[in-house]
Amino acid sequence: MAGPASTRRSTLAAEIRRRTGLNPAKCYQCGKCSAGCPMAEETRLRPHDILRLVQRGRRDRLFADDSIWLCLTCETCSARCPNEVGPARIIDALRELALESGEGAPPRAIRALHESFLKQIRRHGRIFEFGMIAGFKLRSGKLFADVGKMPATMKRGKLALSPRNIAGVGDVRRIFDACAAAAGKEVRP
């Protein structure tokens, strides 16, 4: 496959190693991760492809694709990896890197979920599902998905309607700000 001419070693692999302590060069492309990956039939890049592209420093292909965002972090790959490469943690680091550098972003629905989820925690210290779901719908555009489930869920006493902040919400906001500062930008997927 044609790509940018490679003139130096992958700095991406070094960056991943710095962040995670895991060495992407350990991947010998056996494909056991992809064989067990529950999302393998839905993603274009499978775990072993992702590791290969990290080794080759192909940020362009990694971040232009939805695949890293579709990882469920079920850890099956890491649990079975014969060479202890740890694909799940590496994919997390790639997502973090994509957001920090602005080179990639999750698909709208997943982005909406993370945004409304984190916003809830920042605002209240906990998740209040009603507010979270409302926020998700606004951000994702999936306005009518699961609407039919709402009355049944409420009937079962399963949706708390009124959010209540925890006492230490100031604490939580400070933690968000500190982690955002460490990442070089606001934590916003």
Add this chain to the structure above:
Amino acid sequence: MSRIGVFVCHCGENLGRTVDAAEVARASGTLPGVAHAIDYKYMCSDPGQALIKQAVAEKKLDGVVVAACSPHMHEKTFRRATAGAGVNPFLCEMANIREHCSWIHENRPAATAKAIDITRSIVEKLKRNAPLEPIRIPVERRALVIGGGIAGIQAALDIADGGREVVLVEKGPSIGGHMSQLSETFPTLDCSQCILTPRMVEVYQHPRIKLLAYSEVEAVEGYIGNFTVKIRRKARGLDETKCNGCGQCQASCPQKKIPSEFDAGLGKRSAIYVPFPQAVPNIPVIDARHCARWKGIVKGLKKLACGKCLEVCGRGAITFDLEDKFVTEKVGAVVVATGFQLYEIGRDHEADGLKGYGEYGYGKIPDVIDGLQFERLASASGPTAGKLQRPSDGKEPRTIVFLQCVGSRDPAKGIEYCSKICCMYVAKHTMLYRHKVHDGRAVVFYMDVRAGGKGYEEFVRRAIEEDGAEYIRGRVSRLERDGDVVRVQGFDTLSGEPVTIDADLVVLATAMRSQPGIETLAQKLSVSYDRHGFINEAHPKLRPVETNTAGIFVAGACQAPRDIPDSVAMASAAASKVLGLFSNAELEREPIVARVDEATCAGCFHCLRVCAYGAVERKEIRDKKGNLIKVVASVNRGVCQGCGTCQATCPGKSVELEGFTDPQIYAAINAF
């Protein structure tokens, strides 16, 4: 010593680049006691050595310093040259100005100055050298071979055919090892039994081979040329001299459901048994764990159970003798050929740091077997007489999936090395299967195909191109039993697709491991082993069949994963080393050994406690009337390896290491 010659080598560019050899020679020439100093491009070459011999003769030199490379490299060369010139070889020393100087420095003047310092220090040491004579040790020209697999058989036959006696010790009831369990062998598909059993018989009938089967090495003492080995002869429960191998006892034994080790658990055997019909020796053993009578005897029951074999034995050979016996053999060399065991995917080996494969069901899925079990299924001598039937229901498998690298190349499970033989035997298995089941499907999951041997690559290609084996590049994530089939969940990394196959039988090419208990044996022999229990060779390239203990050699899969050709080659190499050692009645050794000054030794025996080689003994000093005056330490010059630990430990400075005495070392240091 007043007429020392200093010979400075350029080592081509190696030294010349950073050290001015001519300047080193000039400076050395001015040292007191140095009568001659010269530099030359390649001192180790023939003209270089001639230079030394000529100078010794012409300048009447009485000592030689060669300033060149490490003594590891060429000390022997230059000592030989010195001896050739008529000077005691131990009056030749090397000043290492290559590894210790030119290779590690860049500044030429500073490196040259350092080279002069090193040379001066060695000159001062040499002034205190004493002429030494090589140690002569008588050699017991008999060999011990441990392990009766193909490597041990080959080594024993080669040594015996070379005219020397061999004691062959085998742990199991029969020799033959793993090779006797194989059906056909790669890359020729010749029948394993057909090529092996004649060799086994040859061992048995050889006038110079003493076969001690069902025996283990208990203790080893001594040193090269003079080992004393105590061997445990495990109780067979019968008199070997009376048994004629008729097999009546086996047929009469009511215990018939014991899983057969020879058939890798797929077949059954009796409690009194010969592991397989072609066993050598063809003498049964009684399995104490399963024999009803033996168990009764051990428990001390008054009434003896069973006794069927006793009744049918026409020779009165059966004794139920419980006692192991011990024999002692004197040998001059040992060949270790203990072979391997296969990795098991269950949780039984966690103590060894091996985790087993939960994702492959920890060995609980009945139709998931290992390579050796497949050999037994495919073998004409196997439990199914060579008919391919899977263990669960005896059905002929229509689809077999082979998994390579199970346990091997899998640090997460505890083993990082490649087992080397699996690529080849898996290709062979696919052929054997396709030759028996023409419309069957043989699928191989592999990571790489490593077929580096004569005819090996061609063999694998034949499996794929002619015999229709389907090769899929990828490791399998999970094996699951789903009703009648084993579901194999894999990924084809070449086409980029998940692959799921419902297999009737799955064969795991599991890793080769060292034998259980090898560490204990290695400790008895004082040979080193790696963290996986494989015996270390003395040098990975130049001394592949020697160990770090003189007189002990290694052959076959106990050193690293090996196939049959490799094992046999190693065994013959070890045998030729043994025969070389036995070519003289006496052995010459370097006299760099410790010496105790008996006059000053206080008998504290710190040296005895620290000696790693068991070379220090207690010696009684008596007067003329035989009264004990004192007990002192004494060094066995045959055993001592010259490590110097005793010298460093002795509080009374009563131990000296020849060639490295305190005065020599102090002089060398003071010269800096």
Add this chain to the structure above:
Amino acid sequence: MKLGYFPGCSLHATARECEESLRAIAAPLDVELAEIDDWACCGATSAHATNHLLSVALPARTLALAERQGFDTVLAPCAACYARLASARHELAKDKALLERVAAILERPFTNAVKVVSIAELLRDLAPKIREQAKRPLGGARVAAYYGCLLVRPTEVSGFDDAEQPSSMEAVIAAAGGTPVEWRRKVDCCGAGFSLSRTGSVIRLGRAILEDAKKAGAEAIAVGCPMCHSNLDLRQKAMSRTLPEPLGLPILFLSQVVGLGLGLDPQALGLGRHFVGTGSFVAKVTAPPAPAEKPAETKQEVA
């Protein structure tokens, strides 16, 4: 036994029955659950997928609170919360520099001394007591134990059970008088956090899990994770849509299974809150033994 209790966000909402059943079985098992005062959300997937430091710092705050409030062990009955808390604890134990950095962010003393246990680990260790207290064993009802991902993985974090062939939940089911089912999908992923954002994936993965449990003869599935629960319960109808008949597999929290075994009131165990009806399963397991013809009682004295 007194435990610091970290309910996590869902036990106060969609997984109320988990909390209810847990509180109900605590007393008979001599467990005191003391909720950690002012705990915050663990950050879940959204934190670790976007900002690693945040995914450690949020659980660390809760662990620091637990430490100050004098707990030595924290129970996180939600497997997702458990995984985040245990991962943070594991990582902080390995990396001293990170611990110092996080303590500085928290602006409170923190030594990372509190242990984190999952519901499966806790109940497995209590299995002898469950067996002893079981008033009305489940009549051998066939229950499939579903671990999902986060109870047993990552292996170096969890480690209380085998990652591929776990057995702790089976031990609990057996202690409660049920018959654990041998099946294949117990450590597979249900789609977890994609319930809202990528529902299709959840339907596909969940269906495979449910079908396998059904094929293995399960009458109910026991879970240890509210996320798994909501995916398999709430979305079961959608999962059944392409099948000839509805799957109809009640999804019970492990604590509910234990509660039934202890003879507690099904309503008190929150068994009325499920989307897939638990009625017939409850009726079966609460039916008096022997002639088994009498109508099943749903109300029982609390043991």
